[in-house]
Amino acid sequence: MTTINQSGWRPEMGERCSDNVSTFTGNRALMLEEPLLFEIGRIDATGVDLPDTDMDDNRLGGLMRASPVDLPGLSEPETVRHYTRLSRQNYAIDLGLFPLGSCTMKHNPRLNEKMARLPGFADLHPLQPVQTTQGALAVIHELAEWLKTLTGMAAVAMSPKAGAHGELCGLLAIRAAHDAAGSDRSVILVPESAHGTNPATAAFCGYKVENIPATAEGRVDLAALMTRLGPDVAGVMITNPNTCGLFERDMKKISDAVHNAGGYVYCDGANFNAIVGRVRPGDLGIDAMHINLHKTFSTPHGGGGPGSGPVVLSAALAPFAPLPFVEKQGDHFVLIEEETAEDHHAETFGRMVAFHGQMGMFTRALTYILSHGADGLRQVAEDAVLNANYVLRSLDDVLVAPFGASGPCMHEALFSDDGFAEGFSTIDLAKGLIDEGYHPMTVYFPLVVHGAMLMEPTETESKAALDQYIGAVRSLAERARVGDPALKAAPIFAPRRRLDETLAARKPVLNWQPPVDAMAAE
Numbered sequence: 001m002t003t004i005n006q007s008g009w010r011p012e013m014g015e016r017c018s019d020n021v022s023t024f025t026g027n028r029a030l031m032l033e034e035p036l037l038f039e040i041g042r043i044d045a046t047g048v049d050l051p052d053t054d055m056d057d058n059r060l061g062g063l064m065r066a067s068p069v070d071l072p073g074l075s076e077p078e079t080v081r082h083y084t085r086l087s088r089q090n091y092a093i094d095l096g097l098f099p100l101g102s103c104t105m106k107h108n109p110r111l112n113e114k115m116a117r118l119p120g121f122a123d124l125h126p127l128q129p130v131q132t133t134q135g136a137l138a139v140i141h142e143l144a145e146w147l148k149t150l151t152g153m154a155a156v157a158m159s160p161k162a163g164a165h166g167e168l169c170g171l172l173a174i175r176a177a178h179d180a181a182g183s184d185r186s187v188i189l190v191p192e193s194a195h196g197t198n199p200a201t202a203a204f205c206g207y208k209v210e211n212i213p214a215t216a217e218g219r220v221d222l223a224a225l226m227t228r229l230g231p232d233v234a235g236v237m238i239t240n241p242n243t244c245g246l247f248e249r250d251m252k253k254i255s256d257a258v259h260n261a262g263g264y265v266y267c268d269g270a271n272f273n274a275i276v277g278r279v280r281p282g283d284l285g286i287d288a289m290h291i292n293l294h295k296t297f298s299t300p301h302g303g304g305g306p307g308s309g310p311v312v313l314s315a316a317l318a319p320f321a322p323l324p325f326v327e328k329q330g331d332h333f334v335l336i337e338e339e340t341a342e343d344h345h346a347e348t349f350g351r352m353v354a355f356h357g358q359m360g361m362f363t364r365a366l367t368y369i370l371s372h373g374a375d376g377l378r379q380v381a382e383d384a385v386l387n388a389n390y391v392l393r394s395l396d397d398v399l400v401a402p403f404g405a406s407g408p409c410m411h412e413a414l415f416s417d418d419g420f421a422e423g424f425s426t427i428d429l430a431k432g433l434i435d436e437g438y439h440p441m442t443v444y445f446p447l448v449v450h451g452a453m454l455m456e457p458t459e460t461e462s463k464a465a466l467d468q469y470i471g472a473v474r475s476l477a478e479r480a481r482v483g484d485p486a487l488k489a490a491p492i493f494a495p496r497r498r499l500d501e502t503l504a505a506r507k508p509v510l511n512w513q514p515p516v517d518a519m520a521a522e
Contacts, residue, residue: 041072101454104295137333152282155318162307166290185234218244255285274411277378308361383459417451421483
């Protein structure tokens, strides 16, 4: 338990600064030690002087609190400083290269932000009369048209809020199509190289999930897939490019086989950034695919919101798309809702959200598309693939690349911890990267590779930035290969040392209590 004496000094702070040098405050120059809110404030005080008020149950509708909240009271400067100091300890794409695989942590152009903050976009309300939101509806409609053009699909549902929500949308459309045809199918096939949300979404929709193995080169085993197809299979969920960073060369054959068996093909579009402007999923027989606007079209990652995951649909699934959607009628844009859908959208499976999607993300994505143009979007994919292959070939002599012989990778490079000294693994290299000033790459995923390290440099990083990152990884890989014991202590220079993640998962501290001596000192 953390201790605080009357001077406010915490004895263990000095140990966090350095093995040899400590400071009175625990700070390291401008790297400030940040205690918990409960350690800063007091539960019996508040930063605002409020008069005593007589309250009864009637004032709060019978919901008057029976016991104190026990939240710490802080002054306004203390509160602002606390969160500002915490923000300085956060890693972000605006600070440096963010090598997370399958996350496409690319630069967010400030032009997009400027457009989203324009009056008329930033101050919209979803309950405004339609006649007062014609410009916003025009943006949604134009973005929808471009998404259909880029993917070669017949329709798009704009309302899903993120990738997994988009997967749910696609599978609900597939289920609705089977229900309309009187087909009772219960199985969704998911390849081993697919994203982890795919089987979770299928199970959430009530389907039984069956895995399809990967080949030795990291792609879907077409023969195994075709053998499993049958009258109980509703469809397949496939990620292309897949989580091993490879393009599924047999995608059209897979789609044809699934369609011939009466099923539908869902494609996880999280990796669309690698093929945008180069490949249209509709030409490969895809029936439904979500598009993560934050990955491909550079809207901000939401951290739980505001996400956006529009779902493009084939002609076969378009009638079952969710409401609402924007339709252009003459010179005006209208919202097709439940009461207006009977004429030409009667087979919809319903609504997924209360309103129409994330307007701010739509504005940013359309700005990104229009500012790049067709040639620019094509270059996005080409540069993303080029950068990933540069990382792959610059590291494959010090890190094992399990699918390095399968041809060029797409948007991300995959490595394993094979070849590390005994007792050293992926986690040690990842913790070492923190000391080097980088957020670690994706670790231990995909599961088909032991000790996986998945790195996605994106197209927005320069060669100089990549060379520095590659140099850091090479240094750490060489230390792991010879068993440098200092690597086991990493991170050394971070605000906190390496945590016992297993203990934290098994015995989380969910109810913090102030130290006894701290309360006694008051």
